[in-house]
Amino acid sequence: MTNSWTDIKNADVVLIMGGNAAEAHPCGFKWVTEAKHHNKARLIVVDPRFTRSASVSDFYCPIRAGTDTAYLLGIINYLLTNDKIHREYVANYTDVSFIVKEGFAFDEQEGVYSGFNANNRTYNRDTWDYEIGPDGFVVRDTTLENPRTVYELLKKHVARYTPEMVERICGSPKDKFLKVCEMISSTANGEKSMTIMYALGWTQHSHGSQNIRTAAMIQLLLGNQGIPGGGVNALRGHSNVQGLTDIGLLSQSTPGYLGQPRDSEPTLAAHMANRNFRPLQQNSVSFWQNYKKFYVSLLKSMYGANATAENDFGYEWLPKLDKVYDTLQMFELVYQGQINGFVCQGFNPLLSVPNKGKMIAGLSKLKFLVSIDPLETDTAKFWENHGEANPVDPSKIQTEVFMLPATCFAEDEGSFTNSSRTINWRWKAADGPGEARNDIAVMSELFLRIRELYQKEGGKVPDPIIKVDWNYKDPKLPTADELMREINGKAVTDIPDPADATKTLYKAGQQIASFAQLRDDGSTSSACWIYTGAYTERGNMTARRDNSDPSGKNVFGNWGFAWPANRRILYNRASADPSGKAWSERKSYITWNGKTWSGPDVPDYGPTLAPERNAGPYIMNAEGVARFFARKLMAEGPFPEHYEPFESPVANALHPKMSTNPAARVFKADGAAFGTSKDFPYVATTYRLTEHFHWWTKTNKLNAITQPEFFVEISPELAKEKNISNGQWVKVSSNRGSVKGKAVISKRISSLMVDGKKIHHVGMPIHYGFIGETKKAIGVNSLTPYVGDANTQTPEYKAFLVNIEPLSGPAIS
């Protein structure tokens, strides 16, 4: 989230799209209710299903699953053609006036950007950039008259997304679409704000990143970014998915979103050479210029005293990536028999990764599998026969499997980071059952045992293991307190005060209070620079429990610690106009008082950086302003474009020859497993129920009682067409597999006219499998396609093709 759960209360318009907060995030959704009650906020829901969020909305608009980018580009076209934009914000805080390099182009017929190689579906991104002047800064035209400005190019790019075209692609009736546009555009004035709330309904597409980017562009046009009640707010799924991602357990990044080294970067100098943070405007801050300080501090936390300036702080010991090892890539390698061992630490990939058939085949090729989990998982028991729900022959599966008992949340201490980026400490209430151990104990023992083996018997390449700093009071059981201190970072040697060299800022061993004080000479350590400030000499800031709201703006600055720097709204400098005054009294947040920036939050800006310096509010960007033109940063092009899901009932109405995302993650064999609308005419989508959490609560009695079994949701129209009655057993098939369940006939699920063709949706909940208290089910990911987003490789769970047939009897007793 750029903003926070509690900040939603400040919104005047709420757009929920690609998510269903009322059911999937009910206790966060209460802030929408508060906004409706206190601000007379209007709630808009755009979804293929009339969800419970939709049922309490002020306006609902249906959409065909998988066409959100087209819808959002249609909104941008509306805002630009009707001049419903916050002009001063857009002119000063975005790149609209930047000139784009000659040679950059989008071919509207072919559906590709300049630099495309049709033979291998790859892009050369050389032309995807701004024009740079002789002074080294970007060339601008503040009159916006030059046809090569970002503004003109964007306007031309989105002109194709007329309300008629949106209706043709998305199936959303034109009048409803226009009503949504009109409601949204009421916030383009600095007086009112709109928040956008999304979840996996936007990310889980082969073009998911572009959905979110397009939403951010809308917020920039409206001037809704960086202000109370605004922002682009990801409603993250798991309680600590934000934290685990922040802390670097993601294939391509280290803690704090620095780059995991690649083969092309054998030294720290080479790693830095690939990262050019030179400011693109004269006064830009370009804060990433501090990157090396964060990297060296991380290496100091990783290797301790073994990391020295002479050995590049141990950079060489880190593993180097030859490619991105995301979940799809991983299980492709497992399927090919190229991965031998696998550890699932609280993860149930058999049911949560697409194409269960491929997963079973892959897991069966593993030499060993280890599950560290409080619960028995379907993955840990993938080799066990459960009839139709898991029809395997154990005697044919040679995988050695361990199931290790872990403690659960209630039996462990430490912090979780919520979707608002707020880190909250948790306390332990009981020991785990039986011999359960916490994750820290399990990982410590495993690592130390392997290390001891290398120390005793030798082995290949031992140094990277031996040199890891494991200097904890009890190496076999470091405490959460110790680890959070290490994450925050400390002074390794005495650090002089930069303002007065005769003074000492930190004595060796003291906790660092701010990432601005980290250094690249090895004198500081910090495992995750964005968490610096979370555990200072004042104590554990994540354990703070002061829930006062001094400003009355629902800002709880003394509750926990929000990264970065305890900031609750990102980019909040943009809540003031270029001179530092609030855009409006209602939305006043961070303002300039002549000497400093102040307000109810930590300013996202140099605290004394005067407005006259005109440094731009987006200090992380080399531009100093926000980007409509993504340069080389997005795999499928600098502007978003509508691409159909890989399984779609229609060809792309704009460029049928390039129907799908040319840069998406597809493996060869999986391409052959895609189905067509000839055999699979219906658009399927998967979703969560409010009573369940993923494949986890099926082991909880209470949750199992409330939603005991898998079902298939279809419209009355489709039910009639297929002669299916309510509660009847049906079989749903894709080109990869099939599932069985009872039909739930409901008006909640839409049937739409798309390009003159009637399109029916089939909706299925995700939560069922063969382990637990709920009725056994085959698992909905037996159907889903193995294809991922071009930038994040997130699988396309939310739009694929199926067929549905009535069955005579119960499929699984």
Added chain:
Amino acid sequence: MNVQFSRRQFLKGTGAGVAGSAIGAFGFGGAEVALAQAAHSFKLSKATETRNTCPYCSVSCGMILYSRGDVKKGEKAEIFHIEGDVDNPVNRGTLCPKGAGALDFVHSKQRVTRPMHRKPGSDKFEPVSWDFAMERIAKLMKEDRDANIIEKTRDGVTVNRWPTMGFLAGCATSNEAGWLTWKAVRGLGIVAVDNQARI
């Protein structure tokens, strides 16, 4: 700062005092004693309260875990009730149908209580000791690492990459366990590492 002082505890104290004195002032001194003797004690009154966070979605609602026994005092504790933390500024005491069932997760029949081992081709798990499990897994991992780690590419670039091992980290793990896990897996050279951010 780390003291868990709750509004609930505060109200419990003052509320009882006000009620007591009001009844006393009306001259029901004897009735008050009788009432106190007859009434069941509030089931949470002797419970230990512990602040925690719901493990499910990323609203990360504050929770109060009620236990018999206080693990912080070295006692054996059994959690018997969970409710929303009224002090938490995000959820303000509420829990959704998922979180409201969290006690059944703590006490689920599917909890794993001891290390289990399934031999190749077997149709069952068999209990083993932690020592056996850790020794065996460490051995399997070391053997595979020794056989497959790539120290240098053909171009002579040091890459220290162990490409034949996969690791998925769970997102109900704490930040602290996450950092320790990062140290361990990247220290070993594992490159196939991911979490639930995409799933």
